[in-house]
Amino acid sequence: MSVLVDEKTRVVVQGITGHQGTVHTRQMKQFGTQVVAGVTPGKAGTEVEGVPVFDSVREAVQRTNANASCIFVPAPYAKDALLESVDAGITLAVIVTEHIPFHDMLVMYHYARSKGARIIGPNCPGIAAPGKAKVGIIPNVVFRPGRVGVISRSGTLTYEIVNGIKEHGLGQSTCIGLGGDPVVGTSFVDALPHFQADPETDVIVMVGEIGGTAEEDGAEYIRAHVSKPVVAYIAGRSAPPGKRMGHAGAIISRGKGTAETKLAALSAAGAKVARFPYEIPDLVAEIVAKQERR
Amino acid sequence: MVKLAEWRGKEVFRKYGVPLPKGQVARSPAEAEALTRSGAVPLPCVIKAQVLAGGRGKGGAVKFANTPEEARAAAEAILALEFKGEKVRELLLEEKLPIARELYLSFTLDRSLRVPTVIASGQGGVEIESVDDSAIERVPVHPFPGLAAYEKRRVAQALGLSGNPAKALDRLLDALWTLFQREDAELVEINPLAVVADGLVALDAKVIIEDDAAFRHPEYDDIRDDRTPLEEVAREKGIAFVQLDGNIGVIANGAGLTMATLDVLKEFGGNPGVFLDLGGTDDPKKVTEAFLLMAQAKPKAVFLNIFGGVTRCDTVATGLVEAMKQVPASERFPLVARIRGNNEKEGVEILRSAGITSIPTLKESAQAVVAAAGGKA
Numbered sequence: 101m102s103v104l105v106d107e108k109t110r111v112v113v114q115g116i117t118g119h120q121g122t123v124h125t126r127q128m129k130q131f132g133t134q135v136v137a138g139v140t141p142g143k144a145g146t147e148v149e150g151v152p153v154f155d156s157v158r159e160a161v162q163r164t165n166a167n168a169s170c171i172f173v174p175a176p177y178a179k180d181a182l183l184e185s186v187d188a189g190i191t192l193a194v195i196v197t198e199h200i201p202f203h204d205m206l207v208m209y210h211y212a213r214s215k216g217a218r219i220i221g222p223n224c225p226g227i228a229a230p231g232k233a234k235v236g237i238i239p240n241v242v243f244r245p246g247r248v249g250v251i252s253r254s255g256t257l258t259y260e261i262v263n264g265i266k267e268h269g270l271g272q273s274t275c276i277g278l279g280g281d282p283v284v285g286t287s288f289v290d291a292l293p294h295f296q297a298d299p300e301t302d303v304i305v306m307v308g309e310i311g312g313t314a315e316e317d318g319a320e321y322i323r324a325h326v327s328k329p330v331v332a333y334i335a336g337r338s339a340p341p342g343k344r345m346g347h348a349g350a351i352i353s354r355g356k357g358t359a360e361t362k363l364a365a366l367s368a369a370g371a372k373v374a375r376f377p378y379e380i381p382d383l384v385a386e387i388v389a390k391q392e393r394r
Numbered sequence: 395m396v397k398l399a400e401w402r403g404k405e406v407f408r409k410y411g412v413p414l415p416k417g418q419v420a421r422s423p424a425e426a427e428a429l430t431r432s433g434a435v436p437l438p439c440v441i442k443a444q445v446l447a448g449g450r451g452k453g454g455a456v457k458f459a460n461t462p463e464e465a466r467a468a469a470e471a472i473l474a475l476e477f478k479g480e481k482v483r484e485l486l487l488e489e490k491l492p493i494a495r496e497l498y499l500s501f502t503l504d505r506s507l508r509v510p511t512v513i514a515s516g517q518g519g520v521e522i523e524s525v526d527d528s529a530i531e532r533v534p535v536h537p538f539p540g541l542a543a544y545e546k547r548r549v550a551q552a553l554g555l556s557g558n559p560a561k562a563l564d565r566l567l568d569a570l571w572t573l574f575q576r577e578d579a580e581l582v583e584i585n586p587l588a589v590v591a592d593g594l595v596a597l598d599a600k601v602i603i604e605d606d607a608a609f610r611h612p613e614y615d616d617i618r619d620d621r622t623p624l625e626e627v628a629r630e631k632g633i634a635f636v637q638l639d640g641n642i643g644v645i646a647n648g649a650g651l652t653m654a655t656l657d658v659l660k661e662f663g664g665n666p667g668v669f670l671d672l673g674g675t676d677d678p679k680k681v682t683e684a685f686l687l688m689a690q691a692k693p694k695a696v697f698l699n700i701f702g703g704v705t706r707c708d709t710v711a712t713g714l715v716e717a718m719k720q721v722p723a724s725e726r727f728p729l730v731a732r733i734r735g736n737n738e739k740e741g742v743e744i745l746r747s748a749g750i751t752s753i754p755t756l757k758e759s760a761q762a763v764v765a766a767a768g769g770k771a
Contacts, residue, residue, distance in 0.1 A: 119676075120704065176609050198674075201607035202503060203578050206537045209508055214538075225703065239703050239736045254650025255674075256701040259735055260756070263701070280649060282505050309650050312505045336653035338660040376661065377654050378756055 102229035103249065103274035103294040103301070104192060104218070105168065109233040112137040112160045112190070114181045115172035116148045120196070124172070124237050125149045131234040131243075136164040157181075157188040168192040170226065170235045178222065179204040186217045194235045195221035195285070205283040212285065219285025225255050225277035238262070238275065246271015248384055249295040251288060252307035253280045253314065257335055261307055261377050268381035270388065273301040280309055288318030296326050303329050303387050305380060306371065310336035313356045319365035329391075330371040331383045334362045337375075395580060396603040396614045399444040401486045403599030406577060410569040412584075413562070413595050417488035419444070426469035429487055431462040436489040441468045444484035445477045448521070453477060458490060491595060496586035497553050498522050499566075500600075501574040509534045510574060512545070512567070514552045518586035541571040558592040566594055578607030624690060633670060633684050640667025642767045643693030643727075645684060647672040647705045655699045658756055664764035668693060674704035681713025682720070689721050695728040695767035699759065700735070707733040707741025715748040728766035732759040 111128065115121045116138025126149045128135050137160035138148050144155040154160040157169065169190045173181040178197045185193050193212065200208075200222045212219050220227055226236010230243040242263040248270055252258040258277045265272060276291050278284050288306060295301045304326070308315035315334060322330055337359040356362075367373050372387070374380045398406065401419050408414060418435050420426040429435045443455035450456050455477050457468035465487065475482050496519035504511040512533040517525045531552035535541050546567045550560045566587075574582050583600040603614050628635030634649075642664050646652040652671050659666050668691045670684055688696060700710050710733055718729075731752045733741045742752045753759035 175606065199606040201578050201604055201610075202580075203575060203604070203607065206503075206508065206510070210537055237703055241735065241738075252650075254648060256646075256648030256703060256705075256735075257650030257654050259701045259703055260651060260654070263734065282503055283508050287506075307650070309653060314506070317506055333654075335650045335657065338657045376658055376756070 101298055101300055102232055103227075103276070103291075103298050104220075105227055105229050105233040105235055105274070107232050109168050109192075109235065110134050110136045110164065110166045111168050111170055111233075111235055112139060112157060112164070112166035112185070113151070113170050113172065114139045114157065114185060115174075116140055116151065116153060117143050117146070118172055120237075121172040122148050124170070124196075125151055127237075127240055128170070128234050131228065131240050132231065133233040133235065137166050157185045157190065161188045161190065166190065168235055169194070171195045171197060173197060175199045175201070179208055182208045182219065183211055186212050186215050191217050192235070193217060193219050193285070194224070194226040195219060196224065196226060196237055197221075198223040200281070202282045205281065209283060209285055220276060221279040221285060223281045224279030224284070225258055227274065227276045229274040230272055236277065238277065242266055243275075244271040247273050247300060247302040248305060249273045249298065249301035249303070250275040250305045250307070251278065251291045251295065252276070253278050253309050254307055254335060257307060257377065261305065261333070261380055264378060264381045265305070265384060268385055270381065270384060273298060282312070287314050289314075289321045292318060292321050292326055296328055301328065302391060303331065303384050305384060306330055306332045306366070308332065308334045308362055310334065310359050310362070311357055315362040316356045316365045319362070319369040319371070322366070322371060323369035329387045330366070330369075331374060331380055331387070332363075332366040332371040333374040333377060333380055334359045334366075395605050396617050397446050398599075398601040398603070398617065399446060399484065400442065400599050401444050401484060402617070403601040404486075404596070406573065406601055407596055407599050410573040412566060412569050412573075413593060415488040415491055415595055415597065417486055420469060420485045420487055421483065423466045423469040423473065426485060426487055427462045427466035430459065430465040435487040437461065437465075438490045439465065439487050440490050441465060441472060442486045442488070443472045443475060443477055443482040444486055445480040445482055447478040447480060450477070455482070491588065491590050493588045493590055495589040496597075497589065498525070498585045499549075499553075499570070499587045500581065500583035500585070501570050501579070502581045504532075504534060507534050509536055511535065512549055514549045516552070516554050522585065535571070541567060555589070559589055559594055562593045577601070578604045578611060580604045624687060628670070628687055631680070631683055631687070632673070633680070633687065634673060635671075635687065636669045637691060638667055640665040641694035642666045642763060643668045643670070643688045643691060643696040644699065645670045645672060645688060645696065646699045647674070647701065651699065651701055655697065655756075655760070658760040659697065659764060662761050662764045663769065664760070664767060667691070672700070672705060672710070676704065676706055676709050678709050678713035678716065681710050682717040685714055685717035686720060689717070689725060689727070692725075693727055695730065695763050697759065697763040698729065698731040698733070699756070700733045702733065702735030702737060702741070706737040707735060708737040708744060711741040711744035714750075715744060718748065728763075730759050730763040730766060732756065
């Protein structure tokens with residue numbers, strides 16, 4: 101078992117004929133993922149990296165039984181691509197595309213939810229379970245199968261941290277990059293129960309950023325429902341106060357959203373807090389050593 | 395994000411039927427006098443600096459006039475101001491209305507709930523952050539059914555409105571809900587919303603449009619945000635660039651990695667000043683441009699911290715070496731590079747042949763750049 105993806109995951113790549121779509125189809129296949137179909141309207145009948153291309157997700161699903169989608173479609177068309185995949189019966193959609201207006205994402209999120217489908221992203225690196233499947237763009241070189249679960253709001257910082265775990269001689273069960281947009285399909289609170297339930301995950305690493313309240317919400321969930329050890333890092337402790345989202349935004353996140361409030365909430369929830377990315381592998385290794393002694 | 399000045403926000407309000415005081419924009423004292431003399435702006439009137447910063451009332455950027463002569467004098471005084479670093483270019487002149495009560499009303503996004511939210515308070519006309527939580531009502535609005543009648547009644551109740559003002563509020567909420575969605579707004583705020591005679595009037599307007607929706611809103615393209623000239627160039631090239639005080643330039647890819655890099659530099663006593671986020675690119679030319687932009691900011695030392703995914707290490711190395719050739723010897727600065735991830739070997743080799751060593755660990759590379767910038771700040 102792993103989280104949300106496994107050997108049975110069958111991926112359709114939406115926007116497969118674009119440069120990124122092609123490059124990452126190749127890398128997903130090299131990872132061992134079953135990439136079974138691609139979709140680009142008007143390009144049916146062609147092949148990309150040995151993967152058959154269809155005009156619609158509906159046809160791709162009918163012909164190949166795809167159950168997950170990886171979306172590289174440009175922002176102005178991403179909403180349509182997501183709605184199409186959900187309507188075709190896709191249950192997991194990873195949206196790599198960045199700069200999708202959040203008003204579009206609101207519609208996408210609630211529509212997917214109403215159909216029982218999960219979105220990861222947008223503007224995210226995706227999800228990978230080493231030795232099983234990868235849907236997204238996290239570089240293959242950072243992985244090694246193991247028992248550390250990683251949930252992160254960042255992109256490249258996720259690679260940095262996952263790589264650090266590997267270089268420390270440890271490995272990962274599943275890694276999810278949630279994306280840092282204002283509206284995301286999967287938040288810490290949505291991802292945490294899966295890692296708590298996953299028998300292949302012993303330790304959970306949570307990587308957050310300043311802004312919003314997703315980390316505080318995650319901390320509250322950890323306090324109430326997570327028995328596995330958690331190591332947390334929040335990027336941006338020293339960042340200058342950013343261009344704020346106006347007064348109303350401050351009211352929504354009143355008293356939350358800073359590195360201090362996030363770290364305090366996570367600490368209070370029992371998480372071990374890393375001050376820098378390179379402290380994470382050490383903290384994880386300490387926990388693993390304790391677990392092995394038991 | 396595109397923050398609209400009050401007068402631009404009110405132009406958008408007018409399009410959606412939001413009730414406003416009678417008013418006009420003036421750009422000179424003579425214009426202010428003429429507008430009040432002709433009756434285009436009824437007297438007495440209020441004259442407000444059109445700047446983005448808040449706290450205008452306390453800062454002398456809002457004045458009142460009873461005669462055209464007073465309007466001229468007030469305009470002259472305000473136009474001479476530099477308000478919190480912003481030059482005043484426009485004035486908004488509006489009729490002064492007899493106000494019964496001042497309310498607060500806004501639409502924004504609740505990221506946790508993933509729905510738009512109406513925020514309302516009976517205590518308007520002050521900074522909403524200073525209002526006690528118990529006096530603020532939040533009404534989440536699901537995007538599919540949209541704003542429902544019972545939700546509007548809840549807002550009316552929170553604002554203590556009944557009768558005709560409640561009816562006016564019902565229309566106003568519909569207008570703002572439509573505006574919030576159609577204009578791709580991050581924030582639509584009226585503070586204060588005035589209760590006057592039998593209705594409501596928006597005395598101020600704060601509208602912020604989301605950058606990511608720019609492709610369907612060309613009408614906002616020419617509205618400049620509060621960027622420095624270099625930040626403006628960066629925006630045109632699609633590079634995230636922030637300029638602050640400090641002497642170490644940081645080039646990284648991805649917001650999270652950039653922030654983590656700053657955390658580490660600060661820990662070792664460094665003083666990062668310019669942050670440049672390459673984002674995802676596999677075009678060496680974009681890397682070169684980014685680097686030349688960094689050179690213009692005249693940093694004491696530069697830290698290149700890249701973890702290659704979409705942005706491959708060899709692409710970054712090629713772009714960097716090309717940029718170093720273009721920077722004149724007199725303007726060169728110490729450079730510390732750390733490139734990891736996709737095509738790392740190729741990238742490190744390209745740098746090595748140009749005489750640049752990539753330091754693999756974040757800790758050691760950060761210490762090296764702090765030392766290169768002259769040690770602890």
